[in-house]
Amino acid sequence: MIQPNFLRTAVAHAALLALCSTALAQTSAAPDPADAPAAAPSLRQVDVVDSTAGAAATPARRAQSSSRLGLSVLETPRSVSVIDNALMEQQMATTERDVLRNASGVSMRSEYYGSYSQFSIRGLWANNTFNFLRDGAKFVHLLDPPLFNIERVEVIKGPAALEFGQVAPGGLVNYVSKRPQAEALRTIKIGAGSHGWSSAEFDLTGPLNADGTLRYRLDGGASRGGSFVDGNTPRKQGIAGSLEWQITPDTLWRAQAETQSIDGTSTSGLAVPDPKNPRSADVLPVGAFYGEPWLKTDGHLRFYSTELQHRLTDQLEA
Structure with a gap:
């Protein structure tokens, strides 16, 4: 005779097996397609290729005085800063400072009576006699160079400046x-500002013959x-001219003349x-003149240069 407790246990086990079978059947059932995750979108492959092999750096980013190889600032193994004409135009720079x-x-x-800094x-x-160059050659910096004829400014920092001979080692x-330029360009700029400041500049360039070899x-x-x-009204004026002759595809001759004057x-x-x-000077008028009216600044700058370049090979130029 089957005991009641054993009978109840058998019935409970049978019910548990039935529930497990039902759950297993539900788990094994095919999943609903609506519940399946969406396929990840496929992207086509994009290849980015760049090369500077055989191409010189753009003129605005060359470190001419530091490398002498037409290398970019990134490729030059020295600390160099290049301020190009585009930046000077954006900032409306009017002085060397x-x-x-x-x-x-x-x-x-310091600034020496408005003539140079x-x-x-x-x-x-930076010694004003030894630490300034113009187109890679030494020049005496006793008058701020005219910015209307400056394409870019390069600053070599550190002992690398000693390559140019007797210089202060800071740079x-x-x-x-x-x-x-080979393409014709005509530019006129007029400006005005505070304290009665006004200025005008012009820039003309282009070819002189049909084939563009003379510019x-x-x-x-x-x-x-x-x-x-x-009572102080400084005045600056200057003019510069340059000529290039492409004698052959590998030979170029260039001459330049520049003059500038400043008075005040x-x-x-x-x-x-x-x-x-x-702080006792705070009580004095800022614009008061305490100098001598007869003490004038009268400076003149004349700069001449000529250059002959010849490409011997793709890697060698003299």
Whole structure:
């Protein structure tokens, strides 16, 4: 005779097996297509290929004075900053100080009566006689170069400047002149600003013959005013011209002439009533002139250069 407890246990086991069979059947059933995850979208392959082999860097990004090989700043194994004409135009730079503030490690030391500025590179004074170049050659920096004829400014930082001979080791500055272009260009700019400042510039370039082997560039500018000091109205004016002759596909001759003048009243700054208290000058009018009216700044800059280039091979140029 089957005991009641055993009977109840058998019935419970049978019910449990039935439930497990039902769950297994439901699990084994085919999934609903609507519940299946959507297929991931396929993207076509995109290949990006770039090469600079055999191609020189664009003129605005060449480090001419540092590498002498037409390399870009990235390819030059030295610390070089390049400020091109496009940046100077965007910032409306009118002085050398406006340009060199874009180079890290360069700071202004002083200004000599409005005729030229002195700078430090990496904390060391950039000597105005030895640490400035024009188109890769030494020139005496006693008058700010005319920006209307400057294509870009290169700043070489650190001991690499010693490659150019007797220089202060902080670095040097190279001003690269504008060159004649094969396509005709006519530009006129007129500007005005505070303290009575006004300026006008022109830039003309293009070919002189049908095949474009003879090219010219003529540019100039003049400015007046811009000083907050009473009675001081500085004036700058200059003109520059250059000529290029492509004698052969591998030989190029270039000549350039430039002249600039500046005149104004020398301003020595504000006097300090109490030398022990620099703030004592705050009571003086900012625009007051404390110099001598007869002490004038009259500077003239004349720059001439000629260059003959010949490509011997694809990798060698003299």
